[in-house]
Amino acid sequence: MSVKPRKKRSIETWDRKKIKAGERKRLLLKAGESFTGTGVHLPLMVWRGLEEGPVLGITAAVHGDEVNGTGAILKLIQDPPFELKRGALVLVPVVNIMGFERHSRYTPDRRDLNRTFPGSESGSLTGRLARVMMKEVVGRCDYIVDLHTAAVRRTNFPNVRADMADVDCARLAKAFGAEVIVNNAGPDGSFRREACKSGCPTIILEAGEVLKVESSVQEMTQRGLTHIMAELDMIDVTDDLRPDTAPHQMIVQSSSWVRAGSGGFLTFHVAPGDTVEKGQPVATNTGLLGKVLETIVSPHHGIVLGMTTMPAVSPGDPIVHIALPDTQKQFRSLEKSVDKIEDDALENQVRNHLATSITVVEHSVEEDGIEVNDTDDI
Structure with a gap:
C-alpha cells in the first residue's frame, strides 16, 4: 500500500x-x-x-x-x-x-x-x-x-x-x-x-x-x-x-465462516474464544419439533473469532467465524495457552461474558427416539 x-x-x-x-x-x-x-x-x-x-x-x-x-x-x-x-x-x-x-x-x-x-x-x-x-x-x-x-x-x-x-x-x-x-x-x-x-x-x-x-x-x-x-x-x-497482556498472541492471515447447510434452529456447541479441532461439532441444526437435520462441524483447526447469536437460520447462513493458524504447531501452542488461562483472568472473563449471548451445550450423538411422520422439515 x-x-x-x-x-x-x-x-x-x-x-x-x-x-x-x-x-x-x-x-x-x-x-x-x-x-x-x-x-x-x-x-x-x-x-x-x-x-x-x-x-x-x-x-x-x-x-x-x-x-x-x-x-x-x-x-x-x-x-x-x-x-x-x-x-x-x-x-x-x-x-x-x-x-x-x-x-x-x-x-x-x-x-x-x-x-x-x-x-x-x-x-x-x-x-x-x-x-x-x-x-x-x-x-x-x-x-x-x-x-x-x-x-x-x-x-x-x-x-x-x-x-x-x-x-x-x-x-x-x-x-x-x-x-x-x-x-x-x-x-x-x-x-x-x-x-x-x-x-x-x-x-x-x-x-x-x-x-x-x-x-x-x-x-x-x-x-x-x-x-x-x-x-x-x-x-x-x-x-x-501495569501493562499486563494476553498469555499468548497469534497472528493469523486468514479466517473462514462455517455455514448452515439447511434451514432450521441451532443448538450451539462452541462459544466465542473457544479453540476448535477440524471435524469438531460447532452446532446442531434441528427442525422446530427437534428432529436433527444436520450436525455442523468445523472444517479447520482454529479459534472462534465470531459467531451468530441468532439460532434460526436459512441455508448458507454464517454460523461460526474461525481464525486459521498458519500451522498445526501454532494451533497446538494456542490450544495449550488457552487451557492455561487463569479463571479470573480478563481473557476468561470476556469468554464467559460473550457466551451469555448464546446457549452452549455439549454435543450428543444419541437419537431422541421420538417418532414423527415422514416429514423432513420438522
Missing part, C-alpha cells in the same frame, strides 16, 4: 479555538446537515498532555449501531486510569452520528460510511462526512485506533485487525495485547485503509455486539488503549498501571 507524504494539521487550534498544553476541551465539529437544513455536529474531545508527543486518535461507531467503543471512550473521558503526560488524544465517541441517532449501521442516505473513505467535499451526505473525518481528525493524528463490534445478530471475540506489513500498524497491534491479530489491510473505502494510505497508521478492534456496552469488552478495550499509550510513551507506567 502506497503512503502519501503529508503535512499534519495543528492539534493546538481547532475551528479558531486554542487548546493549551494540559487542557481537555470538548468540541463540536460540523459534519453535515439534517433534512431540516439544521447543522449536524460531531462531538469530540481533544486532550493535550503537558509535554510534546504523538497524537493518538481513538474513534468509535463508524457504523452507527456499534456502541461498545462509544462506551469505552466515554469511560476514558469520565474516569481515566492514567495521567496524560505527553502528546495528545483525539477522542471521537461516535463517528457516524447520523446513523447513531437512528440506531442504524448506515447513514440516512443508506450508505456504509466504512466503504466511503476518503470521501468528497461535494459528494453524497456520507462522502462529505468521510471527508470531514479525513481532514479534521486523520489529518491531525499520528496514529488511530478505531473501535468496532460485530454486525447485527453476531458477536465477536476481541481481535485486532491491522496491516502487519506496516511497521507502525504492527507496533500498535502487538502493543494492544489481544489474543488474536488478523493481518489484512482492510477493504477498499474503509476508514483504516484510507487513513493508513494518507500516512496515519490505523488499526481496529473488533469486539462484542451492536447496540450494547459490555463491561468485559469495555475493560479489555481500556486495557489495550492504555498499553498503546504506554508503548508510545504518552503515559508513565506505574505499579497500578
Whole structure:
C-alpha cells in the first residue's frame, strides 16, 4: 500500500479555538446537515498532555449501531486510569452520528460510511462526512485506533485487525495485547485503509455486539488503549498501571465462516474464544419439533473469532467465524495457552461474558427416539 507524504494539521487550534498544553476541551465539529437544513455536529474531545508527543486518535461507531467503543471512550473521558503526560488524544465517541441517532449501521442516505473513505467535499451526505473525518481528525493524528463490534445478530471475540506489513500498524497491534491479530489491510473505502494510505497508521478492534456496552469488552478495550499509550510513551507506567497482556498472541492471515447447510434452529456447541479441532461439532441444526437435520462441524483447526447469536437460520447462513493458524504447531501452542488461562483472568472473563449471548451445550450423538411422520422439515 502506497503512503502519501503529508503535512499534519495543528492539534493546538481547532475551528479558531486554542487548546493549551494540559487542557481537555470538548468540541463540536460540523459534519453535515439534517433534512431540516439544521447543522449536524460531531462531538469530540481533544486532550493535550503537558509535554510534546504523538497524537493518538481513538474513534468509535463508524457504523452507527456499534456502541461498545462509544462506551469505552466515554469511560476514558469520565474516569481515566492514567495521567496524560505527553502528546495528545483525539477522542471521537461516535463517528457516524447520523446513523447513531437512528440506531442504524448506515447513514440516512443508506450508505456504509466504512466503504466511503476518503470521501468528497461535494459528494453524497456520507462522502462529505468521510471527508470531514479525513481532514479534521486523520489529518491531525499520528496514529488511530478505531473501535468496532460485530454486525447485527453476531458477536465477536476481541481481535485486532491491522496491516502487519506496516511497521507502525504492527507496533500498535502487538502493543494492544489481544489474543488474536488478523493481518489484512482492510477493504477498499474503509476508514483504516484510507487513513493508513494518507500516512496515519490505523488499526481496529473488533469486539462484542451492536447496540450494547459490555463491561468485559469495555475493560479489555481500556486495557489495550492504555498499553498503546504506554508503548508510545504518552503515559508513565506505574505499579497500578501495569501493562499486563494476553498469555499468548497469534497472528493469523486468514479466517473462514462455517455455514448452515439447511434451514432450521441451532443448538450451539462452541462459544466465542473457544479453540476448535477440524471435524469438531460447532452446532446442531434441528427442525422446530427437534428432529436433527444436520450436525455442523468445523472444517479447520482454529479459534472462534465470531459467531451468530441468532439460532434460526436459512441455508448458507454464517454460523461460526474461525481464525486459521498458519500451522498445526501454532494451533497446538494456542490450544495449550488457552487451557492455561487463569479463571479470573480478563481473557476468561470476556469468554464467559460473550457466551451469555448464546446457549452452549455439549454435543450428543444419541437419537431422541421420538417418532414423527415422514416429514423432513420438522
